[in-house]
Amino acid sequence: MTQAETIGTYGPYGGRYVPETLVPALDELEAGWAEARQDTGYWAELDGLLRTFAGRPTPLYLAERLAPGRRVYLKREDLCHTGAHKINNALGQALLAVRLGKRRVVAETGAGQHGVATATVCARFGLECVVYMGAEDIRRQHPNVERMRLLGARVESVEIGTRTLKEAMSEAIRDWITNVETTYYLIGSCAGPHPYPALVRELQEVIGREARAQMLEATGRLPEAVVAAVGGGSNAIGMFAGFLDDPEVRLVGVEAADAASLGRGRTGVLHGSRSAILADEDGQILDAHSISAGLDYPGVGPEHAWLRDTGRAEYLPITDEQALAAFHLLAEREGIIPALEPAHALAQALLLEEELVLVCLSGRGDKDLQTVLERG
Amino acid sequence: MKRLSIYLMAGAETPELAEAAVAGGADLLELGFPFSDPLADGPVIRLAGERALAAGMRTRACLDCLAECRRRVAVPLVPMTYASLLEAYGYERFRDDAHAAGATGFIVADLPIEAHPELPRVQLVAPTTPSERIRLAAEHTDGWLYLVTVTGTTGARSALSSQLPELVERARAVTDVPLYAGFGIGTREQAAAAAAIADGIVVGSRAIQVADESGPDGLRAFVASLRAAIDAV
Ligand SMILES: Cc1ncc(COP(=O)(O)O)c(C=O)c1O
Numbered sequence: 001m002t003q004a005e006t007i008g009t010y011g012p013y014g015g016r017y018v019p020e021t022l023v024p025a026l027d028e029l030e031a032g033w034a035e036a037r038q039d040t041g042y043w044a045e046l047d048g049l050l051r052t053f054a055g056r057p058t059p060l061y062l063a064e065r066l067a068p069g070r071r072v073y074l075k076r077e078d079l080c081h082t083g084a085h086k087i088n089n090a091l092g093q094a095l096l097a098v099r100l101g102k103r104r105v106v107a108e109t110g111a112g113q114h115g116v117a118t119a120t121v122c123a124r125f126g127l128e129c130v131v132y133m134g135a136e137d138i139r140r141q142h143p144n145v146e147r148m149r150l151l152g153a154r155v156e157s158v159e160i161g162t163r164t165l166k167e168a169m170s171e172a173i174r175d176w177i178t179n180v181e182t183t184y185y186l187i188g189s190c191a192g193p194h195p196y197p198a199l200v201r202e203l204q205e206v207i208g209r210e211a212r213a214q215m216l217e218a219t220g221r222l223p224e225a226v227v228a229a230v231g232g233g234s235n236a237i238g239m240f241a242g243f244l245d246d247p248e249v250r251l252v253g254v255e256a257a258d259a260a261s262l263g264r265g266r267t268g269v270l271h272g273s274r275s276a277i278l279a280d281e282d283g284q285i286l287d288a289h290s291i292s293a294g295l296d297y298p299g300v301g302p303e304h305a306w307l308r309d310t311g312r313a314e315y316l317p318i319t320d321e322q323a324l325a326a327f328h329l330l331a332e333r334e335g336i337i338p339a340l341e342p343a344h345a346l347a348q349a350l351l352l353e354e355e356l357v358l359v360c361l362s363g364r365g366d367k368d369l370q371t372v373l374e375r376g
Numbered sequence: 377m378k379r380l381s382i383y384l385m386a387g388a389e390t391p392e393l394a395e396a397a398v399a400g401g402a403d404l405l406e407l408g409f410p411f412s413d414p415l416a417d418g419p420v421i422r423l424a425g426e427r428a429l430a431a432g433m434r435t436r437a438c439l440d441c442l443a444e445c446r447r448r449v450a451v452p453l454v455p456m457t458y459a460s461l462l463e464a465y466g467y468e469r470f471r472d473d474a475h476a477a478g479a480t481g482f483i484v485a486d487l488p489i490e491a492h493p494e495l496p497r498v499q500l501v502a503p504t505t506p507s508e509r510i511r512l513a514a515e516h517t518d519g520w521l522y523l524v525t526v527t528g529t530t531g532a533r534s535a536l537s538s539q540l541p542e543l544v545e546r547a548r549a550v551t552d553v554p555l556y557a558g559f560g561i562g563t564r565e566q567a568a569a570a571a572a573i574a575d576g577i578v579v580g581s582r583a584i585q586v587a588d589e590s591g592p593d594g595l596r597a598f599v600a601s602l603r604a605a606i607d608a609v
Contacts, residue, residue: 015488015491016488017459017486017487017488018415018486018488019415019416019485019486019500019502019524020489020499020500020501020502020505020513020524021502021503021504021505021524021527021528022504023488023504023505023509024504024505024506024509025504160422160426161412161413161426166413170413170415173415174415174418174529177415177416177527177528177529178526178527178528178529179527180504180527181504181527266464267463268460268463268464269458269459269460269463269486270413270460271413271415272415272486274463277460279460279464280464281464282434282435282436282461282464282465283411283435283460283461283462283463283464283465284411284412284429284434284460284461285412285413285460
C-alpha cells in the first residue's frame with residue numbers, strides 16, 4: 001500500500017477519501033492536533049473546562065430497580081452540560097479551532113446534541129457557528145433547534161435526499177470545501193477523513209477512563225460487559241477505549257436495527273473514509289431508519305469496523321420498539337429519562353446474560369419527548 | 377488550440393446529447409457516473425445525479441451508456457465518479473470494463489492522489505493545493521491536470537474565480553502537462569478568460585442546465601458559442 005492509503009487507517013478502514021481541496025486543511029488539522037496533544041497546556045485547559053464548564057467527572061450510577069438481581073451501572077454522560085457526551089468532543093475541538101486561528105465553525109447534527117454542543121462551545125469562545133441539520137431532524141428534534149438558535153448559531157435546514165444526518169454531514173463538508181480557509185469543521189463523531197476518527201476518539205476517551213476507575217472503586221473489579229449505542233460511534237469508542245486492553249471485558253456496540261452498518265453493511269466509502277456502510281451492490285448509499293435521529297446514519301467510524309473484524313467488539317441490533325420500551329422502563333424505574341440513542345444500549349444490556357454490566361448513558365431524553373409521545 | 381471539455385450526466389438521452397456537444401465543437405466529454413452522496417458537487421450536478429439514479433443509472437447502465445456514446449462520437453470519453461462505486465465494482469474491473477466500453481481516461485473526485493495507481497486518472501488540484509502537491513498530482517496524472525478554479529463545489533458562478541491565475545501560474549512552475557480549468561465556468565466570457573491562461577476548459581453544470589432546458593439543439597448551440605469564445609482567445 002502507498003503512504004496515502006496507510007495514513008490514519010484501521011486495518012483496511014479509514015483513510016482520506018475527500019476532494020483535493022480539503023487535503024491541505026486535513027494536513028493542517030493533523031499537524032495542529034499533533035502539536036496540541038503533545039502540549040500539556042492544551043490538556044490542562046481542556047481538563048479545566050471539562051470540570052468547571054461541562055461538569056466532569058460524570059457519576060457512575062447503579063440502576064438497582066432497572067435490573068433487579070444484576071448489577072447494571074450507568075455512566076451518566078446525560079448529566080454533562082448540554083445533555084450528552086458530545087460536549088467532550090466539542091470542547092476539545094473548539095480549543096483546537098482557536099489554536100488554528102479559525103473563527104468560523106461548521107458542524108452537522110442529527111439528534112441536535114452535537115449541534116447544541118457545538119453552538120455552546122462557539123458561544124463560549126466567541127466563534128461564528130453554522131450547524132447543518134436535515135429537515136426531518138429539525139422537525140423531530142425541535143427543542144434542540146431552538147437551543148442552538150438561542151446560543152447564537154445559524155441552523156441551516158438541509159432539504160435534500162434523506163433530510164437526515166447523512167445529508168447534513170454532506171452539506172457541512174460542502175460548506176467546508178467552500179470556506180476552507182476560514183472555517184473549522186467540527187465533526188460530531190469518530191467518522192470522516194483522517195485525522196478525525198483518531199481525534200474524536202481521543203477526546204471521548206475520558207468516558208472510558210473515568211468509568212474504568214469508577215467501576216474498580218465501586219465494585220473492586222472490571223465489568224463483564226460494556227455496552228454503548230453506536231451511531232457514528234463516538235460515545236462507544238470513548239467508552240471502549242478504557243477497556244480495549246482488558247480482554248476479559250466483553251465490548252458490545254448497539255446499532256439501530258435498520259441503521260446497522262456494522263451488522264448488515266458492506267465495505268464502502270462515505271464522508272471521507274472507508275468503513276462499514278449501508279450501501280447497495282453498486283456502492284450507492286442506502287437510507288438508514290431509526291426512531292433515534294442520532295443513530296439514523298448509514299455509516300460508522302472506521303475503528304469500529306476494525307474492532308468488529310478483529311472480534312474485539314461485537315455489534316448487535318435493537319429495534320425502535322425495544323428502545324422505546326427501555327426508554328420507558330428507565331424513566332419509570334429509575335427516574336432518569338434517557339435519550340433514545342442510549343435507550344438502545346439499555347435495551348441490549350437488559351438482554352445480556354452477564355451479571356455486572358456497564359452501560360454508557362450517553363445523553364438525556366428531553367429532546368425526544370415529542371417523538372416518544374407521538375409513538376404513544 | 378484550446379481544448380473544450382463538456383460534462384454530461386449518464387442517462388437515456390446522453391448519447392444524443394454527446395453527439396450534439398461534439399457537433400458544437402467539444403473536444404472531450406466527461407461522463408458522470410452518479411453517486412448518491414457526491415461531496416464535490418453543487419446543486420445542479422447533484423440533482424442530475426439524483427434523477428439519473430432514480431432512472432436506474434447504476435454502474436452497469438452507465439457503462440452501457442458510455443459504450444453507446446462511443447459508437448456515436450470519436451472524441452475522448454472520460455467517466456467521472458466517486459470512490460464508493462469503484463469500491464463496489466472493483467478498481468481493476470472498472471478500468472477494464474470502462475476501457476472496453478470506450479473510456480479513454482478517468483476522473484475520481486474523492487480519491488487521494490497516490491491511491492489505486494491501477495486506475496490511471498486525471499488528477500485534480502485546487503487553489504488550496506500547495507505547489508509540492510501540484511507537482512505530485514502532475515506526476516501521477518493521466519494526460520492533463522484538472523485545475524479546480526474555486527474552493528468550492530461544482531456549479532456555475534457569476535464571475536470567473538479570481539484564484540485561477542495564481543493556480544495556473546503555480547502549476548506551470550512545476551509541470552508541463554496541459555492544464556484544464558473547471559468548476560464555475562458557465563458563460564462565454566468566463567470560458568474565454570479561463571482559456572486565455574489555461575490549455576483547456578471544462579463546462580459542467582451550465583451544460584447540464586442547457587441540455588435540460590433546450591435539449592440537444594440548445595446544447596449544440598451553447599457548446600458552439602463556447603467554442604467560438606475560446607477560439608477567439
Ligand atoms: C445522546 C446521544 N448518544 C449517542 C449518539 C450517537 O452518536 P455516537 O455514536 O457518535 O456516540 C448521539 C448522536 O446524536 C446522541 O445524541
